[in-house]
Amino acid sequence: MIVMSHPKKILVVSGHGADWCTRSGGTLIKYLQQGAQVLVLALTYGERGESPEYWRQNPNSTVEECKQCRRKEAQAAADMLGVQIQFLDYNDYPLVMDMSRVQNLIDIMLDYRPDIILTHSSGDPLNADHEETFKATIRAASCAGMLGAHPNTPNHFIPDIFLFESSLPHPEFNNFKMDTYVDISDVMDKKMAAVACFASQPQLPSYYTDCAARRAEQATNWMRGRKAVGQAEGFKRYTPFVGPLLPTIELW
Numbered sequence: 001m002i003v004m005s006h007p008k009k010i011l012v013v014s015g016h017g018a019d020w021c022t023r024s025g026g027t028l029i030k031y032l033q034q035g036a037q038v039l040v041l042a043l044t045y046g047e048r049g050e051s052p053e054y055w056r057q058n059p060n061s062t063v064e065e066c067k068q069c070r071r072k073e074a075q076a077a078a079d080m081l082g083v084q085i086q087f088l089d090y091n092d093y094p095l096v097m098d099m100s101r102v103q104n105l106i107d108i109m110l111d112y113r114p115d116i117i118l119t120h121s122s123g124d125p126l127n128a129d130h131e132e133t134f135k136a137t138i139r140a141a142s143c144a145g146m147l148g149a150h151p152n153t154p155n156h157f158i159p160d161i162f163l164f165e166s167s168l169p170h171p172e173f174n175n176f177k178m179d180t181y182v183d184i185s186d187v188m189d190k191k192m193a194a195v196a197c198f199a200s201q202p203q204l205p206s207y208y209t210d211c212a213a214r215r216a217e218q219a220t221n222w223m224r225g226r227k228a229v230g231q232a233e234g235f236k237r238y239t240p241f242v243g244p245l246l247p248t249i250e251l252w
């Protein structure tokens with residue numbers, strides 16, 4: 001098992017209520033097991049664009065009622081995994097990150113001071129909210145790390161930023177080229193129990209079960225017989241690796 005040099009603080013910026021869990025839930029569990037702290041920012045509940053089953057079952061409902069339902073689902077998943085979640089309620093489809101919203105992200109980053117940020121990838125033409133989340137997160141992280149940009153608050157370093165899966169089942173169409181795999185085999189059951197909390201998106205468990213198997217197959221290929229991976233989550237590094245030696249695959 002790889003042991004962290006110090007407990008990490010992880011910030012996940014999620015466009016909608018479920019994205020953080022489906023795309024990085026397994027990785028978050030593994031960090032939590034090592035004493036890490038996780039804060040999830042849900043920019044929206046996904047009330048309009050990512051709640052198909054809710055609207056199928058409640059065609060005469062209101063957006064506010066849908067938000068309440070989605071908030072309960074996301075909170076249940078967060079409680080199950082033990083992560084802290086904050087709902088910013090910025091409205092989805094379309095999500096528009098204006099100056100004050102980006103500034104709020106900067107303020108949260110300067111207050112929380114994460115070691116690692118997880119968020120959406122840049123290319124997701126079927127889901128402009130995800131692209132908007134990516135742009136706002138990178139913009140906020142770069143502002144929070146710039147000396148002098150916020151004279152009353154010491155600047156933060158730019159954390160390691162990893163981008164998670166784009167919209168499934170189109171990651172190749174979205175030009176999502178992962179370069180990092182996390183083995184989540186030992187926590188897959190717990191992750192999927194949390195994913196099942198999102199009843200308004202009943203397609204998620206099968207999507208992300210298939211995805212974990214496919215990513216694990218790819219990861220196993222790169223292990224070249226050293227280890228087989230059962231289920232994995234895939235990420236793309238946004239920030240480059242910096243260290244005293246080249247980063248190499250570690251056996252665990």
Ligand SMILES: [Zn+2]
Nearest residue numbers: 015016019050
């Ligand atoms: Zn989403």
